[in-house]
Amino acid sequence: MSVSECAPQPVVTDPRPAPELPAGGARPQDVVVAPPTSGGEDEEDGKIKEEGELGEDEIGDHLSDLGTVTAAEHVYRSLSITQGLSPRGKSALCSYIYLQNLEVPFSKIKDLSCVSFVPHLITLDASHNDITNFFGFQPPRNLEEVNLSHNHMSEMKDLSAYPSLRRLNLDYNNFREIRGLQRCVSLTHLSLAHNRLYSTRGLNSLPLRDVSLKANQIQRVENMDCLRALQTLDLSYNRIQSLSGLQNLDYLGVINLEGNLVREIKEACHLHDLPLLRVLNLQENPVQDQPDYRLAVTFFLQRLTTLDQKEVTVEEKVSAMNKFDPPAEVVAAKDHMVHLMYHLMQPQVLLNSTLPGLDTPYPMLVLTGPQACGKRELAHKLCQHFADFFAYGTCHTTRSPYFGEVDGCDYHFASEEEFQRMTRMGKFIETIQYREHHYGLSWDAIEAAAQDGLACCVHMELEGVRSLKMSRLEPRYVLLVPTDLEAYACRLRQRGLYSHAQVQTAVARVALYVTVNRRQPGYFDNVIPCDDLREAYTMLSQVVRDYLGLDEQMAGKSTPATSAGDSLAAEKERDRDNRVFGNKVEARMVPQTTSTETAALQRRRQLAREAVAGQSAAAYTQLFSRSPVTAPGGARAVSPYQQEHRENSSPESRPSSGLSTLSLARASLEDMYDGPEPPGGLGQDPEQPADPTTTPDRSQLASRGSSSRPGADAKPILPPIPSGRRTSEP
Template sequence: MAKDGILSAEMVSEGMVHQERFVNRLQHMYRSLSLSGHNLSDVSVLSNYVHLQKLILPHNQIKDLSCVSHMPCLVILDASHNEISTFFHFEPPKKLKEVNFSYNLLTEMKSLFAYESLSKLILDYNSISEITGLEQCYRLTHLSLAHNKISRISGLDGLPLTYLCLRGNQLQKIDGLENVKSLQVLDLSLNRVTCLTGLQSLQLLCSINLEKNQISEIDECKHIHNLLLLRDLNLLENPLQEQPNYRLAVIFLLQHLTMLDQEVVTAEEKVTSANKYDPPMDLVAARDHMTNLVYQLMQPQVLFDSTLPSVDSPYPLLVLTGPQGCGKRELVHRLCQEFCDYFCYGLSHATREPYSGEENGIDYHFINEEDFQNMIRMGKFIQTMQYKGHRFGLSRDTIEGAAREGLACCVHMELEGALSLKKSCFKPRFILVIPSQEENYISHLKSRSLYTPAQIDAAVSRIDLYIRTNEQHPGFFDNVVPCDDWEEAYQSLRQIVMEDLLLEEEEGQRRGKVSTSTGHDSAEKAPPQQSEPASEPLASLSASPLDPSGTQFNNIQAKIGSHKSSAEAASIRRREQLLREALLGKSPGVCRQLFKRSDETRRSSALSVPSSAGALMELLAVSIPGQIQEALKDDPGSSQASLSGVDHPMVAVSPSSEKCPKSNLKSILPPIPNGRKSPAATNPGFSPNLSTNPGVSEGGK
């Protein structure tokens, strides 16, 4: 213990520590003096120790450190827990790097421009109210001003700080740190901070301590959402911790965290938070499907009109999907208008308000959220989705209404709805309607004056979502139709539908009949032409009393051609035999093979057989033996269903489209074989005043 608080030479000798260090094979001697807790008040004797490099003087009563002016080699100075009231009141040692003046009586900071080597400054537990004098400390990386009276952050612009501690001050907001780009660790605990604005530009931050502040909203974490290096966040004892699901909400907003409130963030918590606040579309669709299915099973079970005899012939459902405002609803309306004997427009329910020009019961069934939830609980929906804060759903009654008319249901929806519908018992055919020219799409949305700029940007961004889905999930969409030109889009869609309904062959036959009747007079004047004798099966068909004129045979014979190889004749005989077995009930599933068509068959060879299912049925019907015809008389309904394939073939496999090689060839079209029960009835949900102009409002779907 020093006598009268004065440091003597003997005490200096006892406190001196010699340390040897080896750097780059050169020996250096570092002299360190440690005199902690000796109640020293006068250390002027240290002026004689000019070679000191480390001076440790904590827990004394020192007020004057002017002796440091005589230590040009001093690197580290620790004078904490003393009674120093003058800020750096000594000549600056050129090599001074670390200074600790915590627990003293400092009230203000002065300029430290002369201390060019200073890299660490600790001024905790003083009475400093403003940060000043550090503007030219270009090597300062560590600054601690904990438990002072600072109410505003200033004077730190351009400093290379990596660590900043302002714990226990009077800060209410975070500002003045925008230009401290190197900051990595920030301690603002025990303040009065209410928001996190001001931190968003600090891209190197990896640790933030905000314990015991006044942050009350979880949304404040959005200000630090883009700090990708942030790993440790402490929000203990803030009001926002009282909110439900606080931890999961913060983890969801800051997925890169590894520590939250001094606890490790697990992978399970990250997955749970994502599934809760932004679940993948597949997960949402699965949840909606399970909800709808459970509520459906709670209702009295009935046999639906859309239920067909087997899983090989599901109820036909055509779905157009694409981004907002791409024209898919107009395409559906026009398709249902032209093919009204095959399709019925499926009207969906929506909780949003009608757009300008929309009508309830024509564009959507507009209902409120409460009614929508009641319909869910009553098991009314087969598909539901949420889009832009509104709910949309396709009801079972819509499907059943179309099925009772003997029609396929044609609907339009966003991708979320398509995912939900894919999980249902139905096997729809999905056609993607997608803009390929972004500028034209944006101009179209702006011309409708229905969307804000933010909504337009969101709609455009979803184009990539549809493209990625088509690329990453081959077969998800059966066809892709560009919609930059509305008329061309409809013609492409029409061609797809005609191929699926086997209507191209029927049109070809009708054109052939017209040309035959037109050239009848000239044929009378022309000399008869010799033709090679037909094969035996076709010759017997031509003499059938069911077709005395032989017109049907002649048309088909002309289509088949006069020259047939043995393989062609064998193929025709094999198809006749398959049909006879199907009509007798010996092979009920084999008739499906008669209607399968593929691109390979169309491209393979010169073999040409009747491509119209109806024509082939009519052709083969005339060759049915008498006992078979008698068997059919006992079941006229079966005969009628079997021989009515021209208008409604029993099963048709949709051909693969060259426009979409990823088509999964679902056997869903044409519609159920009974045909429309009330041909005179208007198409449900179809507006007779619908314009074919591509600018017609689509109403957000």
């Protein structure tokens, strides 16, 4: 249809009676006048003629949206036709110059030249036609929405004359590039799905909020960072391999990349800084075959709520965080579980550091602080000064020794393979990885100190402290922290062992220790500034003396007996003092217990009494039955009288099977029981029945000595309780 065929015709008022208007009338608007009709009611009215033409009579049946121009003139503003139009019908459209909404889909239209004579048009739907000319009509001044999908257009032209255009749908055409949209300053929604586009160029600085480029041949994202207002982007079923080019889109919230060629999980890093991204679809991409794909994408994009059309749950977010960047507490828990598992896989023996009593853990002192803050030097000096109380626990490491370091004294230097082999053999109680090297505290280091009856003193980083707190050990933790960061950095540089980046990292870690101490009161038992190592050691030694109660001991120390006749009494008195002092050292080296812990310990004592009395089978019997021959060695000091009695005992009186579980439990209960004797006749001969009416007192038990304990002359496996003095070999 040519332009001459669509010459403007006089506006004709609809002769049919106008429908009644709503109460109050309608506001006059720029609307089209109702079309002229024949006024007849013959049987062919409203039907398509045999030749397929649609005349003015039939068009009138598709009008809607009644409005008014004046009080006496009524018009329709919307025309919706879904039937084929003949030239006669298209010529009839020229009479409707005030149309605002025109819908002519599936009408076999080849051009839209008649739209030039509808200057007030706002919405145009000409989809599913045979149109080949892109916007082949004069621009209506208020045109906002255009749907030209499912046509045969192949080239986009300049749309500078359409500044009011907001929505443009060009799906299912043959466009190869985007062009002519630079001056569409109001365009917010653009759809070019199912075309032949090879690039995303041509969208420069448009206020687009919704863009669909689905099912094209786009291989990479280009020139998209200029779309600052973009909120929804559909790039599904293209050939995109990288997500680079989607950065700096601060309002982008939905991305559909289904059916592309994204292969690497790391491509999600390009979307990491999008603050409003909530929905991402990567279905039918090779990246889904990667292990832990969903957790990895969830970790990189922690703000996601929907991934691959499936909601991202809280559990998935927590699992992703714990897997790829776990908190320090989770790392410590995993480390403890690994070492506990490997340790339990080995043959179980009774360790020297096993709890000597139900309420007394093995004493340890841990010095912690930032790298090269002086904790190792202070640990060595402390063990030399308090040699009767502490032994240095040498750790293992995979790094090379620094100048002046001695293997076996400062560290046990091991290769990476040897370190991993020791880990799998359950040799470590805790390990950490600092930078690219591993550090670990072995059970052998603790056992070496416990075998000598000494407390173990070690030094480690904060990660090691977290892991050690998961174990059964309950050390005292002393934090050594620099307060002058400039002096600390200068000290690191003077050592000449660290690069500039390593120095900066070490200085930055000081804040980590300070933050932990501030946010978790009581996490460290003491905090000592270490800017001056001399002052730091003075404070540390005083703290240790307070732990050990040495000042109280010196103040209350009595004059030793000088009489030869009182030597045995003096020896017994020293034996009693050693036991009391040993218990005091252990109590001071163990952190103060809370009321809940005290109640738990009381319940444990009660269960132990019931187990010894035969009233209930407690779990403590399993501990004592691990070794066939054992004794409560170190549970109390051995007096000369008892030693002499053991030496004079005949071989015939010694049992061949070792100490029984019940006998050992009785002996242990004697050490920890400080109230009335438990029922059941603890002091009676094991072969004789117990008399419930008689209960031996503590003096009777002491007078019997070690002869009443079968296997008392055997070499003890349990170490002596660290009593504050180095013990000799039995």
